[in-house]
Structures are given as structure tokens and as C-alpha cells.
Amino acid sequence: MLAVFAVGCLTLAGCSSGEFKGVYDLPLPGGADVGDHPYSVTVQFADVLDLVPQAAVKVGDVPVGRVREVRLGGDGWTAETVLEVNGDVVLPANAVARLRQSSLLGEKFVELAPPDGDTKTADAKNAGTGRLANGATITLDRTNRNPEFEEIFGALSLLLNGGGIGQLQTINRELSKVMDGNEEQIRSFLSGVNTLVTDLDAHRSNITEALDGLNRLSATLANRHEQVSGALTDLTPGLQTLTDQRTQLVSMLQSLDRLGTVATDVVDRSRADMVADLRALAPILGQLAAAGENLPQSLQMLPTFPFPDSVLNTVKGDYVNAFVSMIPAPGVPLPPLGEGVPETGLPVFPSVSKTPAPSGGR
Template structure:
């Protein structure tokens, strides 16, 4: 009977509210008992969620587990994939413009509510009326059903049955190998420390590799052309593989013979170089004297000093020819072509 009277009173209240206001849309417009005080001048904030689960209008909005507002409406976003909730927040609550929103649950089987919190990044501006918290700044906690579903998967078809096997095999591996494992872990620690100390060089190398990859990607046509043009050359090398192998084998034999010759002639070569050392020393001692003595060769038999005694373009040379002993010379004038002057020749040997 009491329940019937409460329902009747609630129905009467609804009828009265309907008569008083044409904006009344049903029970969702009635404030929940014990709800947050949004004050006289609340501001509205739109929060986008990838999934609002079973969140309902009039759900609480909290900051640090303190109720500061309520959910007014829940609708589908313009992209058709995200859910948008409009929150009414008490005007005295100040939040940064980059605040985040989480969909949480008051207890294991309790109601859903939205928690607003500042971002881990530096606060930027102030969240005001008409503000939007995007999907990237929202998340939700795992559902009770999801946790039990994952636990059921683990227990029924997961790795619980293999834990004993894994533990047994690990015990076999580590039994009696404690020193080796400890040494291995120490080596790994040193390796990680070295990698950490060279992280800037590794980063630079990766950046260089990234730039190289980008350059190769931009020159894809040139690379393809080079590979295409390289194909005939590779084909020629493949066709001449037998000749190349024979050449390399012959070169190997030649190198063996050369090494053997050098080894056997090493003593003679050293002796020749030792014998050549005094000659080279004398040449070195000659210094500039040897080049100067060779300067007369192009102008033999005249030295450079002769040029100062030459006047004009010709050089008069007077030569005296003396026949060898026993050579009979014709009398003066005989055997001389007509018209040529004759020169008196000195006698040889008193003749």
C-alpha cells in the first residue's frame, strides 16, 4: 500500500510539473535526491567518449570524488561513432582547458559517474561554458564483466595449466647455473649501461638512417633505373664466372710463386742494396757538383763563357789538320776541283 501511495504521489507530481512547464521531458528531468549542487550559474561542458557504456542522464560529475555537477544529456556525435555527453558543472569549480574526463564506477556494482581531473601536462587556460573535452582526453575503466571474462579465459583456456611446466623448466635451467646466470645478468647490465651512455649516438644513427630511407624513397625511380641498368652487367659477370674463377686461381698461384721468389732472392737483394749503398753515398756527396759538370754536354765543346766572346751571328773557327805519319799528300794544287782556292798545307814529318 505504501508503495502504491508513493507511486501515486510521484505521478501527481509529474502531472503538476507537466502542467507548470512545457519543457518537462519526463523522469530524466527530475533531480536525483542527494545530487550535486550546481548553483545558480552553472556552465555546460561537452565531453566526447568512445564508449559511455551504461551511463545515464542525471549521473554525477565529480572532481576529486566531490560531486560538482551532473550529466544533462547523452547523444551520438556528429561523426556517428563517438558519444557526446553534456555536463552541467557548478560555476564555482575552475578547471583547466586541457582537463581530462574518466568514466568511473562508484563501487563494484555501483552507478557510473564522470570524473574530471587536470591533465598531467601544464595547465592551459580555463574550461568554461561551451568547452569541449575531446576523445583523446577521455577514457574508461574496465568493466566488471570484462575482468571476469578475461579471468574465465585464463582459467579455462589460458596459461594456468602451463605455469607449472614453465616453473619446472626454469628451475631445471637455473639449478646449478647460478654463477653463469649471475655473470650473464651482469653482462646484460653492462650492455644496457653502455647502450644508455651512447643513446645520443644511437639516436643520431637512427636519425641518419631515417634521412637515408627518406632520400632513397624520394629517388625510387633513379634506384630502379640503376638496378635495371645493372642487370646486364650482372648477367655478364654470371656468364664469365668460370673465367673469373680461373683468373683468380691463376692470380693465387702467381702470388705464391712471387712470394717464393722473393723469399729465395731476399739474401741477394739485400746484398745488392748493401753494395749499392756506397755508390749512392758518393752521388749524395757530389751534391750540386755533378749537375754542374753535366751542363757542358749540350754545348760541347764550348762552355757558356764562349757566348760572351762571339760577336754577331757567326763564329770563326780556324782548324789545322795534320796528316798522320806516313800519309802522302798530293802537291799543292793537284786534286783540287777547278775554281776552288787552295790553302797551303803544312808538311808532316818534315816533308
């Protein structure tokens, strides 16, 4: 059976137009059908692991092609795989490639897929643009691989042998010592934490508004950076002056403190005398208040002193005489006056009637 299969394969290889390069050129039974017009895609991997030619290429766990070649990249560090994909399979131009494993110990294969969250594959198919084309390259930033079985167990071995697993017993023992006898305090602490978290959750909207306000304040300060910087720069000389006069300011405050102490002592000592003075002043103020209208009425006599207004109304048909004398300042010449000027040069004016008697007087 195997001989017949080998003979058939060799016959097919000899009939093909291409050069036979060995067993890797033989198609695997049950492999993917790449169709009559497949297209090739080059995929770069940082580590290709044990991927071999003729391995499957899948999209959504459906075989759509095969690995045609595995080679070293031009930089000497990157592995490159050339894939043959069925021409009817449409993928976006930014498709990603992952090196997967069919089972825990199964074969490796390459999975092609749109980027996570990309739903534009159908649009690319309908528009005919933005699709993965023949000869395209999927670079390193769009490829990855799953961890190997050996790597998982190696990391687990490191954790169990040289990691922190051995410290769990010590941690558990120390926690038991801390909690022993402190159950009430720990329970109270947890209750307080629960209350705190509950209050924070109840005021979540207020906290959010406060954070938003702080964000707006920060944005405002950021927009006014030059003004704030200028204000701080202008404050520097004033602060320097305050620093230079710190001794005088401290002395002034100490003097004010002593003045306050002395003033308090003076008020305390003179309190009794001041109260006595106010009590002695109370009768005088009382008599002034009792005078009432008499005091302002008595002041009305001042303009007609020594005669009150009542005298002016009782003298009928006569005059109240007044004499006015004027003495000029030294060096001021006198104007020529008429009769009645004495030899002394001091004019004496005749009597002038102040107010005529009311009509009907005798």
C-alpha cells in the first residue's frame, strides 16, 4: 500500500513541470485545496518553532492553503514562511498571522485572520480593494505564536522549584500569628473599610464631578501658563523683601503682642475708675436731657444780646441805637469823608436805626 502511494507520488512529481526537491514537495493526503489560482503570501515570524513545509494554513479553523516554504529572512534573524492560499479566500490587507498548534502535542499550522475587531472583510470583498493580494508580506508586528508545551512546563517547574510556592507556608503561618487574638480589631477594620467603600460608592457622582472640576481647573491653569508664570515671577521680589525684613516683622509682631498685653492690663486696672467716672457723668447727662427745649431756646438770645426779642416788640415808635466804630489797619489810606469826622482821623458814624417800629406805633 505504501509502495503504491510512493510510486504514485513519484509519478506525479515526474510529470510535473517543476523541479522535484524531495519529500517536502509531495502533497499531504487530505490537505487543503488551493484551487486553480492560488496566491502567495510571505509571513515573517520571530520564531517559527518546528513549522515544516506542507503544514496547513487555516482561516477560522478551516484549511485554506499550505506552507510552501520555510526560510531565513534577509536580515539573518527573522524566519519567513511562504504560504499558498486559495484564491477564493478574501482577507483584509492588514490581516494577521498566528502560529498555532492543532492540539497539545499536535502539528503546527499558520492561522490567518483579520485584526481583532475588524469587520471590514466583506466590504473589502465587495469593493475589490484593501484585500490581501498576491505577493503581500505580513510583517513581524502582525504575527505571534502560542507558547510551547515545553515552555509552559519549564515555567511551572521554575515556579515550583525556585519560585514563591515554598513561601506560602511561611506566609500562612505569619498571617495566623497576626490574626490570632485580633479577630475583633480585624473585624472592626473590615467593617470600617466596608463603610468607607459604601460611602465612596454613594458619593461616586460627587467624586466624579470633583475630578471633572479639577480637570477643568488644570486645563485653565495650563492655558494660562504664561500668566501664572508671570505672577510667580513678579512675586519673587516681594517674597525676597519679606525674607529680608523677616527680623523686623518678627520684632513688630512681638511688640504688638507686648502692646496688647499692656493695653489689657491698663484696661483691667482702670476699669473701676472708668466705671466710676461714667456713673458720675450720668447725673449731668440726665440734667441736660431734662433741660429739653429750654437750652436751644436760651441760645436764641445770643444774636440780640443784651435785649431779647420780646423787647423789640414792646418798644413802639422808637429805635434801638447801635454805634459802630471801624479802625483801619496801619498803612491803609482813608477815603475822604464828609462831616462828622473827628480830628483823630477815626470816623464815627451817626446812629443807625436797626429796626423801625412797627406801623401804628406812638
